[in-house]
Amino acid sequence: MQSADSPSDLPPGGHVLLAPDKFKGSLTAPEVARHLAAGLRRARPDVPVVELPVADGGDGTAESAIAAGWRRVRLEVSGPTGRPVTASLAIDGRSAVVELAQASGLRRLPGGRPRPLSATSFGTGQLLAHAVRLGARKIVLGVGGAACTDGGAGLVQGLGGRLLDATGRDLPPGGAALRSLHALDLRGMPDLSGVRVIVAGEPEGTLLGRNGSATGQAGRRGAGREEIRLLDAGLRRWADLAEAVSRTAIRDRPGSGAAGGVGFAALAFLGATVEPGIGLMLDLLGFPAKARGAHLVVTGQGTLDVRSLRGRAPIGVARAAARAGVPVVAAVGRRGLTGEQLRKARIQAVYALTDIEPDAARCMRQAGPLLEQLTVAIADEWLPPRR
Known part of the structure; x- marks a missing residue:
C-alpha cells in the first residue's frame, strides 16, 4: 500500500x-x-x-452506462475492416452513449492484425444513425481505442454521406483512399439540427501536424513511415474538401485529432463539442x-x-x-x-x-x-x- x-x-x-x-x-x-x-x-x-x-470515453464507456441502468441496444454494424460485428449502445430516455471502440476499435480487428491504411470508422456512423432513429437528442460519443486513421470519413459514410472520386464512384474505406477524394455528397445524412453531440475525450490534438492523427498517432495503429505519409496526405485532402463543404475551419481545433480524426468529422459535420471524458461520464452516471x-x-x-x-x-x-x-x-x-x-x-x-x-x-x-x-x-x- x-x-x-x-x-x-x-x-x-x-x-x-x-x-x-x-x-x-x-x-x-x-x-x-x-x-x-x-x-x-x-x-x-x-x-x-x-x-x-466508470470509463473516460474509451473501451467500456457504453458498458459503464449500461451498468448504471441505461438500456442496452445491440446492433450489427460494420467493423473496422468491413466485417460485421455486434455492437452495443446505451440509451436513457432521449440521451445515448455511443462508443467508437464498440464498432471501430482496435479490439475489433480480426486476429488483432492492424489495418492502418484501410481501417474505417463506418460502423461508428451506423451506431450514431441508429441512436438518432431511436430518438436520442443528446449523444455522448466516446472516442478512445480507435483502430482507424480515416479522419472520421467512414463515420460520415456510415451516417449516409458519400465520398466520391473524380469518376463519381464511392471511395473505398480508410485514410489512404482519401487522397483520391474529389467530392462529398451529404444528402443522405440525417437531419442533426436538433441533436447535441459531445465527444468524450481530452480537448487536445489536431488533425494534422507533428502531433496529428497520422504523424502523431498512426504508428500506434500499426502504420510504418511510408504508410503515415500516405495517411497524412489523405487527411489533408479530406480536410480541404470537408472544410469547404462545412464552411468551418476545424483542422487546427483542439480535439480534431481524436481517434484518428473522428473528432474532426464530429466537429465539422455534427456540430459536436469536445469535453473531458471522465468528467462528462461521471455527471452522466x-x-x-x-x-x-x-x-x-x-x-x-x-x-x-x-x-x-x-x-x-x-x-x-x-x-x-x-x-x-x-x-x-x-x-x-x-x-x-x-x-x-x-x-x-x-x-x-x-x-x-x-x-x-x-x-x-x-x-x-x-x-x-x-x-x-x-x-x-x-x-x-x-x-x-x-x-
Missing part, C-alpha cells in the same frame, strides 16, 4: 462507493466493481456498498448524487502512473469525490506515482495487486481474486468496525 495521507476515523453510517475503470487485458470495469464489492462485503458486511463502474454521504470512494485502473494524470478515470473520480468531501483510495494492478503526485491528484492511498502478488503475469490472470484479497487492507484501514 502507498499512502498520501494517513486515514482517519470515519463517522458511522454511510456507504462505500466503488467507481473503478477497467483493468485492461484482465477485467472490465463492471467486473472490477463486482470483485471489489464481493471482498468488501465479506470484510465488512455491515457497510453498504454501491457499484458505479450521477456520481455526485451517489457520492453524497459516502464513507469512502474506491476507484481503480490496471496501471496508475503519470499517464493517468492526463485525464484518466481514477484522477477524475478523485477530483469529483474531493468536491463532495469524500476520501478516495485506489485499487490498481500496478502503481507508478509518488506520494506528492497522489496528494495533488486527491488520492489518499493506493493498493496494488503487486503488493500481494509480485508476478505480473499472475496478477493479470488472477486479477479478480487478488482484488478481493486487496479489499481486506482497504477495509482494515478505512472502514473501522462499528461499535
Whole structure:
C-alpha cells in the first residue's frame, strides 16, 4: 500500500462507493466493481456498498452506462475492416452513449492484425444513425481505442454521406483512399439540427501536424513511415474538401485529432463539442448524487502512473469525490506515482495487486481474486468496525 495521507476515523453510517475503470487485458470495469464489492462485503458486511463502474470515453464507456441502468441496444454494424460485428449502445430516455471502440476499435480487428491504411470508422456512423432513429437528442460519443486513421470519413459514410472520386464512384474505406477524394455528397445524412453531440475525450490534438492523427498517432495503429505519409496526405485532402463543404475551419481545433480524426468529422459535420471524458461520464452516471454521504470512494485502473494524470478515470473520480468531501483510495494492478503526485491528484492511498502478488503475469490472470484479497487492507484501514 502507498499512502498520501494517513486515514482517519470515519463517522458511522454511510456507504462505500466503488467507481473503478477497467483493468485492461484482465477485467472490465463492471467486473472490477463486482470483485471489489464481493471482498468488501465479506470484510465488512455491515457497510453498504454501491457499484458505479466508470470509463473516460474509451473501451467500456457504453458498458459503464449500461451498468448504471441505461438500456442496452445491440446492433450489427460494420467493423473496422468491413466485417460485421455486434455492437452495443446505451440509451436513457432521449440521451445515448455511443462508443467508437464498440464498432471501430482496435479490439475489433480480426486476429488483432492492424489495418492502418484501410481501417474505417463506418460502423461508428451506423451506431450514431441508429441512436438518432431511436430518438436520442443528446449523444455522448466516446472516442478512445480507435483502430482507424480515416479522419472520421467512414463515420460520415456510415451516417449516409458519400465520398466520391473524380469518376463519381464511392471511395473505398480508410485514410489512404482519401487522397483520391474529389467530392462529398451529404444528402443522405440525417437531419442533426436538433441533436447535441459531445465527444468524450481530452480537448487536445489536431488533425494534422507533428502531433496529428497520422504523424502523431498512426504508428500506434500499426502504420510504418511510408504508410503515415500516405495517411497524412489523405487527411489533408479530406480536410480541404470537408472544410469547404462545412464552411468551418476545424483542422487546427483542439480535439480534431481524436481517434484518428473522428473528432474532426464530429466537429465539422455534427456540430459536436469536445469535453473531458471522465468528467462528462461521471455527471452522466450521477456520481455526485451517489457520492453524497459516502464513507469512502474506491476507484481503480490496471496501471496508475503519470499517464493517468492526463485525464484518466481514477484522477477524475478523485477530483469529483474531493468536491463532495469524500476520501478516495485506489485499487490498481500496478502503481507508478509518488506520494506528492497522489496528494495533488486527491488520492489518499493506493493498493496494488503487486503488493500481494509480485508476478505480473499472475496478477493479470488472477486479477479478480487478488482484488478481493486487496479489499481486506482497504477495509482494515478505512472502514473501522462499528461499535
